[in-house]
Amino acid sequence: MVLRRGEVWDADFDQHLDNRRNGVRQAVVVQTDLLNDKEAYPGTILAPLRGSGSVKIPSHPLVLPTGKNGLDKESYAKCEQIQAFPKSNLIRRRGDLSSEDLSRLIPGSRVRLALTKNKRHFVGPVRSNTKTHIPSTSPSLRNRHFTSNAV
Secondary structure (H helix, E strand, C coil), rough: CCCCCCCEEEEEECCCCCCCCEEEEEEECCCCCCHEEEECCCCCEEEEECCCCCCCCCCCCCCCCCCCCCCCCEEECCHHCCCEEEHHHEEEEEEEECCHHHHHHHHHHHCCCCCCCCHHCCCCCCCCEEEECCCCCCCCCCCCECCCCCC
């Protein structure tokens, strides 16, 4: 199955142990087409869509229903819940997001992954000069430093 970034799907999210919603729900493909083009690659990355959210939260871009995207109601992309997802759990393709909708969704994902230079939205590890300290409860990882030029 070949997917495209920006496609909207009904997806079976199975059972989760955290606060993510279970069952069949709508989601949008956010993984790069470089990997989506590989039929042998068994997974993709999705951002779940929900009817509740807030435009005040940078990781909740609003997506309005159109004939092209197949949504029945206004939805919020939950970019803080992006996740690797097996293609075998995709049920039905609904449509495609417009380039405008997709352009709002990608920055929401960047905020969540701390891939933005806006320090106000930075939610990543504690930083000091050129080294990044990754907080960890694991004794093998505690106090380990990684050099990073990102962000």
